[in-house]
Amino acid sequence: MSEKYNPRVIEKKWQQHWAELQSFKSEVNPKKEKYYILEMFPYPSGKIHMGHVRNYTLGDVIARFKRAQNFNVMHPMGWDAFGLPAENAAIENKTSPKDWTYENINTMKEQLQRMGFSIDWSRELATCDKSYYLQQQKLFKYFFEQGLIYKKESLVNWDPLENTVLANEQVIDGKGWRSGAEVEQKKLSQWFFKITDLAEDLMNGLEKLDGWPEKVKLMQQNWIGKSYGCEIDFEISQHEGTIDTDKIKIFTTRPDTIFGATFCALSPFHPLVDEIISNDETVNMEVQKLRALKINEESISKDEKIGIKTKLSIKHPFIKDKNLPVYIANFILMDYGSGAIYGCPAHDQRDLDFANKYNLEVIQVVDGDRDFDGQTAYTEDGKIINSDFLNGMQIEEAKEKAISEIEKLEIGKRTINYRLRDWGISRQRYWGCPIPIMYREDGEIILVPDENLPVELPEDVDLQKTGNPLENHSSWKNTKCPETGMNAIRETDTLDTFVDSAWYFLRFCSPTLETEAFRKSDIDYWMPVDQYVGGIEHAILHLLYSRFFTRALKLKDIDEPFQSLFTQGMVCHNTYKNTSGEWVYPDDVKFENSKLIQISKELEVTEGPIESMSKSKKNVIDPQSIITNYGADSARWFMLSDSPPERDINWSESGIQGSWKFCQKIWTLVYQNKHIFKKKSQVSDYSGETKRFIGQIHEQLDVITRSIEKFQMNVAVAKIYEMVNLISKFKCDQEEKEEALRESLVILIRVIEPMIPHLAEECWELTYNKKALIDEPWPRVKKELLVKENVVVVIQVNGKRRGEVTIKKDADENAVTEKINEVQNIKDLLEEQNIKKTIFVPNKILNIVL
RNA sequence: GCGGAUAUGGUGGAAUCGGUAGACACGCUGGUUUUAGGUACCAGUGAGGCAACUCAUGGGGGUUCGAGUCCCUCUAUCCGCACCA
Numbered sequence A: 001m002s003e004k005y006n007p008r009v010i011e012k013k014w015q016q017h018w019a020e021l022q023s024f025k026s027e028v029n030p031k032k033e034k035y036y037i038l039e040m041f042p043y044p045s046g047k048i049h050m051g052h053v054r055n056y057t058l059g060d061v062i063a064r065f066k067r068a069q070n071f072n073v074m075h076p077m078g079w080d081a082f083g084l085p086a087e088n089a090a091i092e093n094k095t096s097p098k099d100w101t102y103e104n105i106n107t108m109k110e111q112l113q114r115m116g117f118s119i120d121w122s123r124e125l126a127t128c129d130k131s132y133y134l135q136q137q138k139l140f141k142y143f144f145e146q147g148l149i150y151k152k153e154s155l156v157n158w159d160p161l162e163n164t165v166l167a168n169e170q171v172i173d174g175k176g177w178r179s180g181a182e183v184e185q186k187k188l189s190q191w192f193f194k195i196t197d198l199a200e201d202l203m204n205g206l207e208k209l210d211g212w213p214e215k216v217k218l219m220q221q222n223w224i225g226k227s228y229g230c231e232i233d234f235e236i237s238q239h240e241g242t243i244d245t246d247k248i249k250i251f252t253t254r255p256d257t258i259f260g261a262t263f264c265a266l267s268p269f270h271p272l273v274d275e276i277i278s279n280d281e282t283v284n285m286e287v288q289k290l291r292a293l294k295i296n297e298e299s300i301s302k303d304e305k306i307g308i309k310t311k312l313s314i315k316h317p318f319i320k321d322k323n324l325p326v327y328i329a330n331f332i333l334m335d336y337g338s339g340a341i342y343g344c345p346a347h348d349q350r351d352l353d354f355a356n357k358y359n360l361e362v363i364q365v366v367d368g369d370r371d372f373d374g375q376t377a378y379t380e381d382g383k384i385i386n387s388d389f390l391n392g393m394q395i396e397e398a399k400e401k402a403i404s405e406i407e408k409l410e411i412g413k414r415t416i417n418y419r420l421r422d423w424g425i426s427r428q429r430y431w432g433c434p435i436p437i438m439y440r441e442d443g444e445i446i447l448v449p450d451e452n453l454p455v456e457l458p459e460d461v462d463l464q465k466t467g468n469p470l471e472n473h474s475s476w477k478n479t480k481c482p483e484t485g486m487n488a489i490r491e492t493d494t495l496d497t498f499v500d501s502a503w504y505f506l507r508f509c510s511p512t513l514e515t516e517a518f519r520k521s522d523i524d525y526w527m528p529v530d531q532y533v534g535g536i537e538h539a540i541l542h543l544l545y546s547r548f549f550t551r552a553l554k555l556k557d558i559d560e561p562f563q564s565l566f567t568q569g570m571v572c573h574n575t576y577k578n579t580s581g582e583w584v585y586p587d588d589v590k591f592e593n594s595k596l597i598q599i600s601k602e603l604e605v606t607e608g609p610i611e612s613m614s615k616s617k618k619n620v621i622d623p624q625s626i627i628t629n630y631g632a633d634s635a636r637w638f639m640l641s642d643s644p645p646e647r648d649i650n651w652s653e654s655g656i657q658g659s660w661k662f663c664q665k666i667w668t669l670v671y672q673n674k675h676i677f678k679k680k681s682q683v684s685d686y687s688g689e690t691k692r693f694i695g696q697i698h699e700q701l702d703v704i705t706r707s708i709e710k711f712q713m714n715v716a717v718a719k720i721y722e723m724v725n726l727i728s729k730f731k732c733d734q735e736e737k738e739e740a741l742r743e744s745l746v747i748l749i750r751v752i753e754p755m756i757p758h759l760a761e762e763c764w765e766l767t768y769n770k771k772a773l774i775d776e777p778w779p780r781v782k783k784e785l786l787v788k789e790n791v792v793v794v795i796q797v798n799g800k801r802r803g804e805v806t807i808k809k810d811a812d813e814n815a816v817t818e819k820i821n822e823v824q825n826i827k828d829l830l831e832e833q834n835i836k837k838t839i840f841v842p843n844k845i846l847n848i849v850l
Numbered sequence B: 001g002c003g004g005a006u007a008u009g010g011u012g013g014a015a016u017c018g019g020u021a022g023a024c025a026c027g028c029u030g031g032u033u034u035u036a037g038g039u040a041c042c043a044g045u046g047a048g049g050c051a052a053c054u055c056a057u058g059g060g061g062g063u064u065c066g067a068g069u070c071c072c073u074c075u076a077u078c079c080g081c082a083c084c085a
Helices: A007-021 A050-068 A084-093 A097-114 A130-145 A195-208 A214-224 A255-260 A271-279 A281-292 A297-302 A349-357 A395-408 A520-526 A541-552 A623-630 A632-640 A653-672 A688-709 A713-729 A735-752 A757-767 A813-820 A824-830
Strands: A034-039 A072-074 A149-159 A164-166 A184-193 A226-238 A247-252 A263-266 A307-315 A323-329 A340-343 A412-418 A437-440 A445-447 A478-480 A487-490 A531-535 A565-568 A571-578 A589-592 A595-598 A605-612 A790-797 A800-808 A837-841 A845-849
Touching: A007 A097, A007 A632, A007 A757, A034 A050, A034 A520, A050 A072, A050 A097, A050 A531, A050 A565, A050 A571, A050 A623, A050 A632, A050 A688, A084 A097, A097 A623, A130 A149, A130 A445, A184 A281, A195 A214, A195 A226, A195 A541, A214 A541, A226 A255, A226 A323, A226 A395, A247 A255, A247 A263, A247 A412, A255 A395, A263 A307, A263 A349, A271 A281, A281 A307, A281 A323, A340 A349, A395 A412, A571 A595, A595 A605, A623 A632, A623 A653, A632 A653, A632 A713, A632 A757, A653 A713, A653 A735, A653 A757, A688 A713, A688 A735, A713 A735, A735 A757, A790 A813, A800 A813, A813 A837, A813 A845
Parallel strands: A034 A072, A034 A531, A247 A340, A263 A323, A531 A565, A790 A845
Antiparallel strands: A149 A164, A149 A184, A226 A247, A226 A307, A226 A412, A263 A340, A307 A323, A437 A445, A437 A487, A478 A487, A571 A605, A589 A595, A790 A800, A837 A845
């Protein structure tokens, strides 16, 4: 044990100690209250990055804090190990995705262990483990049998050169990122989860989630997007060629504007469009152009509206002899409503843009405060005009009336529509969980029997070849039906990796169970997750899918997987560019002669804006170098200092140095006082100055405790600084004071443990305590010491602070008023003035209004 | 475009309830000690003013005895938009 703070030695020492004693292994213990803390598991991309360090440091503070509060804490860790980057790496480096992934897992596990996180590694799992995806295939079968899985056609980004499906991020300016080929929208038959079946339930469940940030709940609510409207069948009045149907079903949320309808628009992927283009080659060519465009909500609202006029017309249901032209348009989603709308240009901006472009009629049917100018759609409140039986009504009333008339004519019905779409889970990729389905030669689609699971990923695949590697692997793909012996073809799609992460928190409860995905008794004890910590970028999809899974699995008593949720901010850093316009790593930049210079190339560098750390902009700091230079505790402390956890944090060299200095300061403070722990004192009560000192310590302890509970780690950190400053200045010259110093140091060591555990343990060793620090309970706040005898009451004149008086606690207004006379400048202000009234807040403020 | 968020000194940020704005830290300035130096310690540090005091929480307006906090409005920046995880 040395006088100098030596993180390299002590961190290794305590990590070994915890590992040997299996200090963080968790087991079901019905006698003890459980606490399940979980951080979003990482994708094993290579090395840990600062975002991980921040995420897991936050979670670890909570894990260690709750343990100190006598909870039976489970804090597991695993790997979200399937995904695209493994395939990309395989193509670039000619390695296998499996080897690449497991190598990364090893590296990252070592790094996480080097951070000293209190993780129960006995529960470790990787979603690419056979044992994990075996259970996932069983869950797939369960969902299938529950009727929650179906197949339908849907669109993908298709790279015709690589013969493969591209992720959105692989499409850059409409071109394939590797091939540069023009990306097409291709229809493929794909598997879907019927998440929309539970849309209502998922929305209502949000109300109960008190521990979730309001903004995340709102984002989910908007994502589900419940809306009330109606379907209307419009009769086709004119067409050319043979058309299979005589109606077009449209969906609207604004049936009150039915009399303002002036055209009809179909999605380019509407089934009727297939018929139209089979009759008309000119339209066909135009439609193919529209179909090649990527349509999402963003493009609908921003991009130029394009329409193709068809030879069809539809009849207006309420206006005799009025026919509306039918267009095929790029701003209609096939997945929303019925894939067809009627356009009411006066009251919808998209429709108006379209009508203005194609010179269509615009009829105003809602009139309100603002004049309608023909350029900005009128979407505000108002009264219905130009609308026959709806005239004079308010919007809501008119909606009701229109729907009831439509239902009376039996040409449509009231519907509830959700913006939420079913969850497409098919991926035409290799590195994912195989779908346990076979297509038999007799046309039957069968589920692979349990005894033949898992359907294993073949390892002998050629990723260099274009197309889906599983599709190309004929000996894997062609198989026999285990029941009938008939020839069969395996499903070559794999599952979306969001499926992997939609139930991993359940698997952590029974990580090694072979017979089932999880043991019921384990789930009953550990679930739900008490605190989930992760990035805001998962606010919608991952969390919604996990909620869907938990509900669909019908676990008794549990429908919400995450009791509380905390979303942390990102880690940012300045960006640097050299004179040739290349991004430069911060490590490669030095400051010389008041210029920034790139060390490796000796080029001048300019400093760019602070952005979230990303490999593409090279503004990353490798946590490994920080751990090596400063130690894990300093890195942890920095992550918790200054910025509130939910906000973005800017990495700075001076900040990490400050953290290191602080760790050193704590060590010096405890080490210099180590002799006082040898003695045992008889002091049971404090007086005077010592009482005030220890009172302040307990006040700080109180704030630290409450701050950690509220996730305000930066506030807790600031109070710990204050505590250290206070203890450092405390002059210890008598027995009573020595006892106070001892008590305060013990409190300090205990409260820093969740944040900087190695240093805390090393300090604890100096106190001659037999019990391990991690098993030491959180210190109790001595409430009796928080009561102050005197308080400062601020005196205001006309709401402005003019002075203060120190007075006995709970003194009344008269007592305060009397004391004012001692304050000269207030006396002057009050002279020869009439006091209109006074506002008195006990122990806080006296405001005198003149 | 829609949806969500954020804005306080030179910097990161603090401020239970509407009640002393700027805690704590970084940086900077001056000093002390040891060292070649990093280090450690002490003092100062929102702006203006000799001072009394005035001004100050993105801009403008409002409610209130009193607003960083509540209401309206504007501006700027960031995030998401369904195959990245």
